[in-house]
Amino acid sequence: MRGTFKGDLYKNMLWKCATATTIPEFQTAMDELKAFNKKAHLWLSKIPPLHRTRSHFSGRAVSDVLLNNMCECYNGKVIEGMDRPIISALEYIREYLMRRIVTVLKVIEKCDGLLTPRATELLEEIKKDASHYHVQWNGGEYYEVSGKPNHARVVNLDTRTCSCRGWEITGLPCRHVVAALWCMAENRGRVGAIESWAHPVHTMERWRLVYSHKINPLNGRALWTKIELPTIITPPKHHNQVGRLKKLRKRSEAEIEDMTQSGSLTKKHTQGACNKCKQIGHNSRTCKGKSTTAGTSVKAGSGTSSKAGKGVKAAKDGKA
Known part of the structure; x- marks a missing residue:
């Protein structure tokens, strides 16, 4: 939609339709979009409401997620193993899941209360x-x-x-x-x-139950049991395509548009950390706090001055 109908007004109307929890609220939001632009309303009407608005969710999943962030998180974690052979890729995912379960269990031990x-x-x-x-x-x-x-x-x-x-x-x-x-x-x-x-x-009880399953470690390939099969599965014929293999995910039209305009992804609506005090919300130019490296610089300066003093003293002794 962003590639065809550009502007924050279209974006806000789209999200108003998506976040409506009842059908009357959804219909009101769709009517506002139709009054604003009939073509945008027609384009959005072609998508089944079941896949794009909370008003048509059944509640069976107990979730109101409207984004694909879970897929993006999975893609970001397995991207290093995507270009490996199938067994090596599965081994990479297995090792990551072992670390993931241990990390979450440590967080669960520190949590108190009934809910997550x-x-x-x-x-x-x-x-x-x-x-x-x-x-x-x-x-x-x-x-x-x-x-x-x-x-x-x-x-x-x-x-x-x-x-x-x-x-x-x-x-x-x-x-x-x-x-x-x-x-x-x-x-x-x-x-x-x-x-x-x-x-x-x-x-918290359900959270512990989700991560109660453990993934066991495996021996290396040298200790794997060799199985003799009556038939040998040969690899399929593969033709190398021209160019370098693509490893990163395909970017959306909105991301491509941002990159073509500025040469890199926009940092709009993001908060950067200050290099001076490490706080979020401002940069080092407007920082009014104390630098976290101030003590280190003072110590380094004092050491340099002491060495310089010793050098001057040695020079005077030589002249004498």
Whole structure:
């Protein structure tokens, strides 16, 4: 879409359609795009909503991910083994997974609480938003939670559903649910910890279970068992293509456009670290903190001056 319809307005409208959690919200966002540009609306309508908007997600995956970052992470980790033969490539992936499991287990040992660190961070942000909502209880299992005018949502704590579908899609209690739980606690209801209302997929117990499987080490090829087969599998005929083999992934049109304009990928919306104080958000030119290498430079200067003093003293002794 960025290659055909350029500009931040198209980008914002596209993301508004993608992040809508209910079908009415999705239809409203699509109507706004149609009023802005009919060709862009027609182009986007050809893509099934099931693959591009949260409003049509079933909730079975308990995830609202709209990007392919998981594929990009996998590609970035196995890129060094992609140009190897198949057995060597599989061995590279196996060794990486062994290191990955150990690294995550060390992180799990340092974590406290019921939910994973990322789920805890998201839930804290949800709690801050929930503090601005007003709740009305019907005396049963339903709660009407309102924030903006005409944006009330119905929460059913017995079936664990909310009409915004945020709880159903992500597995984390949305801001409407958190506000309803606080109202339930005020009316002497047994609520417990807010974290206990999250889906089990976000718990530390499930995280430990995911990484409970271990990949065992293997002996080298010299100790592998040789198997005699009645048939010999010959390698397929291979014709070397002209040019160097491609190892990096194929870049999108947006990345190619950024590189053709400036010669390199843009650093827009990124935060660099200062070379002086190692803090994020500014550079060494505007830095007002102390340099982390100040002590080292002073020591080096003092050593140089002492050597110079000894040299001058030796020269005077020679003249004498």
